[in-house]
Amino acid sequence: MEKRYVDRRGVVLTVLATGLMILIAIFAMLPFAFMFLSSLKPGQEMLRNGLSLTFEPGISSFSNYAALNTYRDGIYWCWYRSSAVIMIMQTAVGLFFGSLVGYGLAMYDFKGKNLIFTIVLIVMMMPFEILILPLYRMLIRAKLTDSYFGVIMPYLVPPFMVFFFRQYVTGLPKELLEAGRIDGCTDYGVFFKIMVPIMIPAFGAMTILSCMNSWNNLLWPLIVLSTNEKFTIPIGMGTTITPYGNAFDVLMPGAVMAVVPIVVIYLFAQKTFIAGLTSGSVKG
């Protein structure tokens, strides 16, 4: 009797808990459904009836996607390229310097080490947004406005990466350094040949996090970039929304295309990503 009661309670709880998760999953996926279904409809239909979760075979087609190629001479793909170039540059440079510094802080004991780590923590708690005015004036003086380098300049050594790599390397055995030295490597050789391969999961997690940040970044690129062709997707998409009507024909397929690549990368790498993200970010 007791046993059966427990079993039935377990079944009820399983149904409730799983049902709740399904509801949340619907909440998470609903905007994507709206986005995709709307991308198939003519812009006029969107203006007239707004969003709806309907598929209308008569008027739905992929022709809006073809329109991305012709809208203002295919400027959408310029934004796309811009976003991709900035994302790749920012991530590559960030990973290089972030891992170098994080490794240095974790592997060595030296004067000033605690001070530097404290600065990393304080900087992580500072709103970057308040620095944009002097940074922008710096770019003007250096004649770097409207350049990709100007966009990535404030992210060359991302503090969150330094913090993450430091946490990650702290968990690795320090004997690796001694062993490498005995084998005749310089300390830099040890880092690049021995440590970097061991740190691959950390690189995986930081790659996705950095790509996410860069792909979504709005404020700083908005300030730095002024040529239409150099705009990133968030800035460019913003320009298609005007008080005089929205270019839905471009907006919706453009939104779908902006989501696809990063979701595909995520689906392939999610195991490493989640494992890496949780292994170092939140300990002590």
Next chain:
Amino acid sequence: MQKQSLSDRRRGGFLTDPKVVPYVFVAPFVIYFLVVYLYPTIATILMSFQRIEGPTSVEWIGLKNYERLFSRNYIQALETTARYAFWDVVVLTIVPLLVAVILHSKFVKFASFFKSLFFIPALTSIIVAGIVFRLAFGTLPTAPVNRLVQMFGKEPRDWLMYAGTGNMVLIILTLWRWMGVNIIYYLSGIQAIPTDLYEAAEIDGAGAVSKFFHVTLPGIKPVLIYVITITVLGGFAMFTESVALWQQNNPGGVGRTIVGYMYLMGFYKNNMGLASAVGLTLLVLVLGVNLIQLILMGFFKKED
């Protein structure tokens, strides 16, 4: 002298000297900190005492920017930001925690599938996703949310026209985008709690609620502190979500945050001095709230 050069030759030069190596590793961050954080912070403080009209015309005006600070628009932006930050911290700390606890319980089927799925919104650009939210909460009576409330017999509304409902839409957008990230942080903390703690609690006759408050919550305290700290920062420095729903220049100022106001003053009104003063109030606010939060959470106490 001779000895020094001998050791140099053996080790291969100055840069490979064991005393120097650590500094080579951390040098990029030191330079970065000086250029990207320290100098701009000092410059912002100085600029807040200046009137700046173009690169060459700079005039010291003492505290005038601060005297002019508390305009109606600034107060409105401050209210918008504070309201958003408050609900942001409450909702984005609690909801993902509850979801993470449920996901971790043995009652959810396909838990890892849900975990991966909940993270997907975090991959999208807020501007792009915001388009859908703007339309979903649109003014048309046929907009999805208005249709939904009409099904419950309520009047359709202009959700984004008012501070209160506008803030609610912002929180929903934020919850949608960030919930999955916080769930992963929480799960990593929950999974690190030794299972025998739960077993011991069960032997003591603890129920699910009691286990949550006496085992789970103390066990994930470092994660909780981390999540609250970044949520406070994200909440007060919010800008993109607001642009996604209202664009940059919303006439009524509904939804304009402190960062939005700073951007408006600095780049549209060309008043960098005042904008700097605005930015500094934000810095003080964020650091102050986080400091209080960290003290309340016992972050600075020695672990026993």
